[in-house]
Amino acid sequence: MKKMWTVLRREYLSRVKTKGFVIGTILLPLFMLAIFILPTLFMFLKSDKPKQIAVIDLTGMVFDSLFVTLSDTNQAGQRLYNFVKHQIAAEDLEATKERLRAAVNQKGLDGFIVIPANIFEDGTAEYQAKSVSNFRENEAIRDAINRVVTDTRIRRSGLDTETIRQMVRRIKFTTKRVTPEGKEEKDEGFTFAIAYFLGFFIYMSMFIYGAIVMRSVIEEKTSRVVESVVSSVKPFQLMAGKIFGVGAVGLTQFLIWAIVMGLLSLYGLQVVGLFAPKMAGAQNIDLPSVSLGVLGFFVIFFVLGYFLYSTLYAGIGAMVNSDQEAQQLLIPVSLFIVVPILLMTYIIGNPSSQTAVILSLVPFFAPIIMLARIVVEMPPLWQIVVCLAIMVVTILGLIWIVGRIYRVGVLMYGKRPTLPEIIKWIKYA
Amino acid sequence: MQILELENVAKSFGKLEAVKDLSLAVPPGTMYGFLGPNGAGKTTTIRMIMEIILPDHGEILINGQPNTSREILDRVGYLPEERGVYRKMKVREALEFFAELKGMKKRDYAPQINVWLERFEMTEVQNKKMEELSKGNQQKVQFLTTVLHAPDLIILDEPFMGLDPLNANLVKDVMLEQKARGASIVFSTHQMDAAEKLCDAICLINKGQKVLDGELKSIKRNFGRNNVILAYDGKSDFLKNNELVERCDDYGNYVEVHLRDGVNPQALLAAAMQQAEISRFEVVEPSLHEIFIATVKEN
Numbered sequence: 054m055k056k057m058w059t060v061l062r063r064e065y066l067s068r069v070k071t072k073g074f075v076i077g078t079i080l081l082p083l084f085m086l087a088i089f090i091l092p093t094l095f096m097f098l099k100s101d102k103p104k105q106i107a108v109i110d111l112t113g114m115v116f117d118s119l120f121v122t123l124s125d126t127n128q129a130g131q132r133l134y135n136f137v138k139h140q141i142a143a144e145d146l147e148a149t150k151e152r153l154r155a156a157v158n159q160k161g162l163d164g165f166i167v168i169p170a171n172i173f174e175d176g177t178a179e180y181q182a183k184s185v186s187n188f189r190e191n192e193a194i195r196d197a198i199n200r201v202v203t204d205t206r207i208r209r210s211g212l213d214t215e216t217i218r219q220m221v222r223r224i225k226f227t228t229k230r231v232t233p234e235g236k237e238e239k240d241e242g243f244t245f246a247i248a249y250f251l252g253f254f255i256y257m258s259m260f261i262y263g264a265i266v267m268r269s270v271i272e273e274k275t276s277r278v279v280e281s282v283v284s285s286v287k288p289f290q291l292m293a294g295k296i297f298g299v300g301a302v303g304l305t306q307f308l309i310w311a312i313v314m315g316l317l318s319l320y321g322l323q324v325v326g327l328f329a330p331k332m333a334g335a336q337n338i339d340l341p342s343v344s345l346g347v348l349g350f351f352v353i354f355f356v357l358g359y360f361l362y363s364t365l366y367a368g369i370g371a372m373v374n375s376d377q378e379a380q381q382l383l384i385p386v387s388l389f390i391v392v393p394i395l396l397m398t399y400i401i402g403n404p405s406s407q408t409a410v411i412l413s414l415v416p417f418f419a420p421i422i423m424l425a426r427i428v429v430e431m432p433p434l435w436q437i438v439v440c441l442a443i444m445v446v447t448i449l450g451l452i453w454i455v456g457r458i459y460r461v462g463v464l465m466y467g468k469r470p471t472l473p474e475i476i477k478w479i480k481y482a
Numbered sequence: 483m484q485i486l487e488l489e490n491v492a493k494s495f496g497k498l499e500a501v502k503d504l505s506l507a508v509p510p511g512t513m514y515g516f517l518g519p520n521g522a523g524k525t526t527t528i529r530m531i532m533e534i535i536l537p538d539h540g541e542i543l544i545n546g547q548p549n550t551s552r553e554i555l556d557r558v559g560y561l562p563e564e565r566g567v568y569r570k571m572k573v574r575e576a577l578e579f580f581a582e583l584k585g586m587k588k589r590d591y592a593p594q595i596n597v598w599l600e601r602f603e604m605t606e607v608q609n610k611k612m613e614e615l616s617k618g619n620q621q622k623v624q625f626l627t628t629v630l631h632a633p634d635l636i637i638l639d640e641p642f643m644g645l646d647p648l649n650a651n652l653v654k655d656v657m658l659e660q661k662a663r664g665a666s667i668v669f670s671t672h673q674m675d676a677a678e679k680l681c682d683a684i685c686l687i688n689k690g691q692k693v694l695d696g697e698l699k700s701i702k703r704n705f706g707r708n709n710v711i712l713a714y715d716g717k718s719d720f721l722k723n724n725e726l727v728e729r730c731d732d733y734g735n736y737v738e739v740h741l742r743d744g745v746n747p748q749a750l751l752a753a754a755m756q757q758a759e760i761s762r763f764e765v766v767e768p769s770l771h772e773i774f775i776a777t778v779k780e781n
Binding site: 055056060063273276277280281282284285286287461 | 529532533534535552555556558560561562564565566567568569570571579580582583584585624627
C-alpha cells in the first residue's frame with residue numbers, strides 16, 4: 054500500500070509540476086467553449102459584405118416588393134442584398150440563366166433568383182449562387198419572396214392583407230421541464246446542452262487521461278526503468294499507483310476549474326451569459342442550473358469511466374513498444390468512446406426508449422449515455438443501480454486481466470505480441 | 483543459513499527451456515560470480531530471484547524466506563542488465579523515489595543520499611534532470627539506487643558493462659566495500675579476469691543448466707595443476723602433439739597449455755625447446771577464463 058502511494062505521488066507530482074499541466078488546465082476549458090460556442094456564433098454572424106443578386110422576375114410584379122421587403126443592412130448601413138432587375142421574355146430564360154451563371158463564376162455576381170410567371174399558382178422560385186450553404190441567408194430570401202407572393206394573393210382575392218395577417222399569426226408556445234421534485238422548470242434547450250456538455254467532457258477526459266496513463270507505461274518500458282521499479286514494487290501496485298496518480302491529476306484540474314467557475318459566477322461574469330444574448334437575441338436568459346444530484350452522478354460516472362478506460366489504456370501500453378504501435382490497438386477503444394457521442398442526439402431525444410436503456414447498461418457506453426439519460430429524464434433507480442454494478446464488475450474484471458498482461462508485458466521488448474500470446478500471458482502470469 | 487538459495491528452479495518460454503532445474507546456494511558475505519555464455523539463462527535466473535518473472539517450478543529463498551514478498555526483496559539491491567532511468571526526473575528526486583520504494587524513511591535516506599552523491603562526485607548535478615547527464619553518470623545513479631538502502635544482498639547483472647575504466651574501478655571498489663560491510667553480492671559478468679580477481683565463489687551455467695559451482699579456490703584446485711604458460715619465439719608445432727597437449731590457447735608467442743592427465747610439464751618444455759626459443763615457462767593454476775572455455779566446450 055505504501056509503495057503504491059510512492060508511485061502515485063511520483064506520477065502526480067511529475068505531472069502537476071510541468072508546464073504542460075498549467076497550459077492544459079487553461080486551454081482545455083477554452084477549447085471546450087470554442088467547440089460549443091464558435092460554430093453557433095459563426096452561424097449567427099451576419100456576413101458584412103453586400104451581395105449582388107440578379108432577379109429574373111417573369112411575373113413583373115414581385116421585384117419591387119421584394120426590394121422593399123428584404124432590405125436588411127450591415128453595420129455600415131449598406132444593403133446586404135443588392136437586387137438587380139432583369140426584365141426578359143420567357144423564351145430567353147435558359148439563355149439568360151446561362152449568362153448569369155457565367156457572371157457568377159467570374160465573381161461580379163453573387164447569385165440570381167428566378168421567379169417564374171406561375172409563382173402565384175404553384176410555381177417554384179429558384180435561387181442559384183456560388184454558395185447556398187448559409188441556411189439563414191436562404192431562409193431570408195425564401196421568407197421575403199413568400200411574403201411578397203402571399204400578400205399579392207391576398208390582395209387579388211379582395212381581402213385586407215393586414216386583417217389576414219392578424220388572423221394567421223403564430224401562437225406562443227413554451228416548454229417547461231418537470232423536475233423529479235415535481236416542480237416546473239424553464240427549459241430553453243439547456244437540458245440538451247447540459248447533457249451534451251457533460252457527455253463531451255467525459256468523452257474528452259477519457260481520451261486525454263487514458264492517453265496519459267498509456268504514455269506513462271510506454272515511457273517506463275522504452276526507457277527500461279521499469280525493471281528497476283518492478284523489482285521493488287509489484288507490477289500490479291505500479292499499475293494501480295499510475296492510474297490513481299493520473300486520476301488525481303485529473304481531479305486536481307477539475308477542482309481548479311470548479312473554483313474558477315465559482316469565482317466567475319460570483320462576480321457575475323457568466324461566460325455563457327456573455328454569448329447567449331447574441332445567440333438568442335434575448336436579454337435575460339436563466340443560466341442552466343445543474344442540480345447537485347446531476348453533479349454527483351457526473352463525478353461517479355467520470356471516476357468509473359476513468360478507471361475503466363485508463364485500465365484499458367494501461368494494458369495497451371504494456372503490450373506495445375511505442376506510441377505508433379499503440380495506434381492500431383487504440384482503434385477499438387476509441388470506438389467505445391466515440392459511439393456514445395454519436396448516439397447522443399438520439400438518446401437525449403428518446404431517453405427512455407428500449408435502445409437507450411440497453412445502451413446505457415453497456416459498461417463502456419454507460420459513463421456518457423447513462424449520464425445523459427439522468428440529465429434529461431431521471432431513469433428508474435434500478436437501472437442506475439444495475440448500470441453501476443455492471444460497471445464495477447467490469448472494471449474489476451478488466452483490472453484482473455490487464456494486471457496480468459501488464460506483469461508480463463512491461464518486460465517484453467521487441468515484437469508486439471499476438472492475440473494468442475496475450476491470452477497465454479493472462480493464463481500463466 | 484544461506485543468504486540466497488535456489489532449489490530446482492525452472493523456467494520455459496514456450497518451447498525454449500531458459501533455465502532447467504537449477505539449484506545453488508550463496509553463503510552470507512560472499513562475492514558470488516554468476517557466469518555463463520550469452521543466452522545461458524543468467525538474466526532469466528536473476529529476474530526470477532527478483533520475482534520479476536515467476537519460475538515454472540522450484541523455490542527461491544532469500545535469508546531463508548520465499549522471495550514472494552516485496553518486504554523480503556526490500557533487503558535486496560538490484561541492478562538490471564537493461565539500464566534505464568526516469569529521464570525527466572531530477573537526480574536527487576530519482577534517488578529519493580527508489581529509496582522510498584525500498585521502504586526507507588526520509589530521515590534515513592536523506593543523509594545517505596548526501597554521502598553517496600559526495601562519494602560518486604555527483605553533488606553538483608543532484609538537481610539536474612537525468613536526461614542532462616552523461617550515459618556514465620546515469621549508470622552511476624542507477625548503481626547508487628541498488629546500494630543506497632544498505633541491502634543484505636546485492637544482485638548486479640553485468641555491473642561493468644558500458645563503464646569506462648575509471649567508473650568500473652569505482653563500482654568495483656563499492657562492491658568490495660559492501661562486502662566488507664557484510665553484504666553478499668551476486669553478479670553476472672563476461673569479464674573473466676574481473677570475476678577471477680573478485681569472486682569467492684562462482685556458478686557457471688550453460689544452456690540453462692549448472693555445469694560448475696563452488697568456491698573458486700577449490701574449483702581451481704580440482705581443475706588440476708597441469709596448466710602451463712609458455713612465452714616462445716619460433717615454431718609452435720609442439721602444441722600439436724596430442725600425446726602431451728589436451729588443448730591450448732595460443733596467442734602467437736604466448737600460449738596457455740592444458741596438459742593431458744599424467745603428463746610431466748617438463749616433457750612439454752623439452753619438446754618446445756627443440757623448436758623455439760623459450761623466454762618464460764611456468765606451471766600455473768588454470769585461469770577462470772580457461773575453466774570457463776573448457777567447461778562450456780565440454781558441455
